[in-house]
Amino acid sequence: MYDTLHVISRWFVQTLLLVFFFLFVFIYIGAQTDSAQAQYVATTTVSLTVCGDSLVAPSEFCDDGINSGLYAFSIATRNCSSCTAWGQYCGDGVIQPFEGEECDDGNNTAGDYCDVVCQNESDPVTEGGGGGSGGSGGGGGRGTPGDDGIPDASVDGSIEYIGETNLNIAGRAYPGATITVLRDGEVERVVEADSSANFNFSLTEQTPGITTLGFWAADRAGRRSITYAATFQVVQNAVTTLSGILIPPTLTVTPEKAAQGTTISFAGSALPSTKVQAYIDKADKPEETLASSNGEWAISYDTSKLTNEAFHTVKANYIDEKNIQLKSGYSLITNFYVGTRDVNTGLTADLNNDGVVNLTDFSILLFNWNTTNAQADINKDGSVTLPDFSILLFYWTG
Structure with a gap:
């Protein structure tokens, strides 16, 4: 009897130990599996952009909360349009004839032949007179070049x-x-x-x-x-x-119209002994020359490489090769015509030069829509878009 009980007791203890062993193994393996799975959990971040919430998201150009895109009379009061661009405004560098603009030189500053509300103005009247030099002063802080000053200039x-x-x-x-x-x-x-x-x-x-x-x-x-x-x-x-x-260089083109293959001249004034760079159309490589000791510069340019019977543009800046940080902003963009047709080198919506602005000009504009065609680019901003269409309608004769 005693032996039977002893055998049963041993069997029970061994069985219990095996149960605890397998339970331990199960719990341990489960924990390791959970730990391994935790190391490979993927997370996804979803961001919601709402046009009109007055918050400019990374994918938005602007967001003023209204986004009406309505015309504005100054840079400070311009309105956002669909969170992708600013609406038209006085100071955007594009003449908006339907809004009553007579000029637009890209700012809201008067005294530069285009006043604060984009109306033509007469020559500025000299006031004050020349000022004397003043000491630069000692102490105080030193500004970071380019901040709060003229673009591309050191201040x-x-x-x-x-x-x-x-x-x-x-x-x-x-x-x-x-x-x-x-x-x-x-x-x-x-x-x-x-x-x-x-x-x-x-x-x-x-x-x-x-x-x-x-x-x-x-x-x-x-x-x-x-x-x-x-x-x-x-x-x-x-x-x-x-x-x-x-101050950026001055620039003129002579003549403003030339037959293809003839030579035209880009000329102006710049900081003496600096390298002047003239960019024709959208060329990456400029035509270069050195300004003389009196600041005068000139570049002779062969028009044979340019598209015939078409308008072209040129802009210039200068840089000091001894001090690459001494670099000016660009000059006024000046347009010229290569070809023999009787054209007006100024702003014109008469694209085929027949003396009227009608459906023919409209057809030329549509044919070149969203291109860089210089003839159809009425405002010479580098692309044929809505501003060119607005100018064409303003000059419409039928």
Whole structure:
């Protein structure tokens, strides 16, 4: 009897141990499997972009919450359109005749032949007169080149706390150039560059705060540069110095119409002894020359490589090969015609030059829609799009 109980007890204990063993193995394997599975869990992030929520998502160009795309009278009040682009506005560089614009030079600054609401204006009246040079001032901070200043130009700033709120400005243009300085649409000062192309002047008793000044230059031949604006902070009770301003080169094309295979001339003024680069149409490689010691430059160009009976464009800038950071912005884009047809090299919607603007011109425009055809590109912005159609309708004669 005792032996039987002993055998049964041993069997029970062994069975119980085996149950615990297999239970342990099951739990251990399960834990390892869960751990391995946890290491390979994939996550997916879903982002929802809503046009009209006033938040500019990475895939959106703009979002003002309304997105009406309605015409605006200034850059500051422009309206977003479908979160993909700005609607038309005064200051977008495209003349909107249906909105009453007579001009649009890409800014809302008066005194540069196109006023703050894109209406033509007469020559600016000189006020003030030439200013004397001022010290750059010591101490204070030094601005980062290019920030808050003229695009593609280096701008350095310094501040000297003296109890007066004054402003010193210095820059470079072309020898003997006349520089017109604008503020709030009014001529603030007209100064002349010296023989080395430098100009500087001082303004006293200034109002502290954010200030925007516009600069454009006329060279000795009367050719005008494009207008640029520099925005910066005028510090109260201190001398604020804005320096490193570079006025882009002037540019003219002679003649404005030439037969294919003949030579035309690009000419203007730039900073002396710099390399001038002229870009024809959308070419990546520019035509180059060196400006002389008096700033004059010229490039002779063979038109045989250009499309015949078509409009073309050219723009220029300059760069100092000894200091690659010394690089100007681009000049005004100037158009010219290669061919023998009797064409108007100015802005025209008469695309076939028959003296009227009608369905024939409309057909030419549609045929070249969304292309870079220079003949149909009425406003010379590099593409045939809605602004060209608007101009064609404005000049429609039937």
